[in-house]
Amino acid sequence: MVWAVMLGMGAIITSCGVDMPKETQSSYETMTVEKSSIELPYKFSARMKGQNDVTVTPQVSGQLVKICVSEGQQVKQGQTLFVIDSRNAQLELEAAEANLQAALAQENSAKLEYESNKNLYEKKIVSSYMLNNSENSYKQAQAAVAQARASVNRAKVNLGFCTITASVSGIIGEIPVRAGDQVSPATQLTMLSGNTTMYAEISVTENIIESMVKEGMKAADVEKYISKLPDATFIMKSGTEYPHKGRVASLTGVVNAATGSLTAKVSFPNPDGHLYSGIQGTVVMNFAEDGVIVIPQNAVIRLQDKSQVYKVKADSTATAVDVTTEDTGNGKDFIITSGLNPGDQIVTNGANNVTEGQKVLFPEEPKSEK
Secondary structure (H helix, E strand, O other): OHHHHHHHHHHHHHHOOOOOOOOOOOOOOEEEOOEEEEEEEEEEEEEEEEEEEEEEOOOOOEEEEEEOOOOOOEEOOOOEEEEEOOHHHHHHHHHHHHHHHHHHHHHHHHHHHHHHHHHHHHOOOOOHHHHHHHHHHHHHHHHHHHHHHHHHHHHHHHHHHOEEEOOOOEEEOOOOOOOOOEEOOOOOOEEEEEEEEEEEEEEEEOOOOHHHHOOOOOHHHHHHHHHHOOOEEEEEOOOOEOOOOEEEEEEOOOOEOOOOEEEEEEEEEOOOOOOOOOOEEEEEEEEEEEEEEEEEHHHOEEEOOEEEEEEEOOOOEEEEEEOEEEEOOOOOEEEEEEOOOOOOEEEOOOHHHOOOOOEOOOOOOOOOOO
C-alpha cells in the first residue's frame, strides 16, 4: 500500500513537470607549473658598530675638574668633553715663554758681538780666532732660541691637552670617572662612537656569493661585484624596520675555513642618531633566483618528514608526488627543487581534501538556452 502511494506521488510530480535538482561536481583549483624568477630574502644576524669608535683618554696627568657631557649624549666633532686642571700646564707655559725671552736676548747679544768682530776682522784689528769664537757663540744662541721656542710650543700643546674635545661626531658611551678624580694617559674617560655612519658586520655564506671565491679576483672586480649587490634592510630585535637602506661596503677576500663564509660590512646612514654601537638585529638582503619552480604553500601537503603535491593526470585524476621544497621567506610560496617539471598541472587550493586517484577536474555543464 505504501509503495503504491509513493509511486502515485512520483507520478503526480512527473505529471506536474517538476524537475528534480541534479548533483553537480566542481573542479579543484589547479595551476600549471612553470619556471620563473623570485627574490629571496636572506637574513643575517648582525651587531651595529660605529664608523669610528674612539676610546677617549687624557694625554696629560692631572685632576679632572669638569665633565661637560653626559652618557648617551650626541656630540659634534670639536665639542669639549672633559677639562683637566690646567694650572700646572699654565705655569709651565709661562716658564717656557720666559726662557724663550732670555734666549732671544742672549741671541741678540751674540749677534751684535759677532757682527762687531766681523767688522774688526775685516780691518785686521782682531784675529780669526776671535771671529770664529763669536760666530760659534752666535750659533749656540740661535740653537738655544730654537730649543726655547720648542719648549713653548710643547707647553702650549700640554695646556691644550687639558681640554679634551671630540675627535669625531657621535654618541658618548659610559663615563666611569667623576669630577675630582686623578687621571692619567692610562685612564679611559669614555668611548665615543662615531655614528654618522654605522656598520653591521655579517657572515655571508659561500653559496650566496660564490663568485667572490674565484681564484685571482682583482680588487677592481670585488668593488664591481659589491656595487651590484642589493640594498640591505636592518630589522631591530623589536621587529622595527630601520627606515634607511644600507649597502655592502666591504667583503673579505678569504673564506673562513671553520664557517665557510665571508665577512661583509654593511654601511647604514644614521642622520638622526637612532642607531647605537652594540645594537643587535637582522640584516635582510633580497637575492634574485632565476629559473626556479615556485608554487603556493597551500598546494603542499606535509606528511611527517615528507612533502607532497597532487599532480593531475591526463584522465583528470590526482596522484601524489613527493617533492623537496625551499622556503622563500615570503610566507606564501615554496620553491620546488625536485619532484615537479615545467608543464605539470597540480592541485592548489583544496589539496588537503584530495585523495589518491580522485577525479579533480570536471567538464562544465553546457548552459541551456531559454
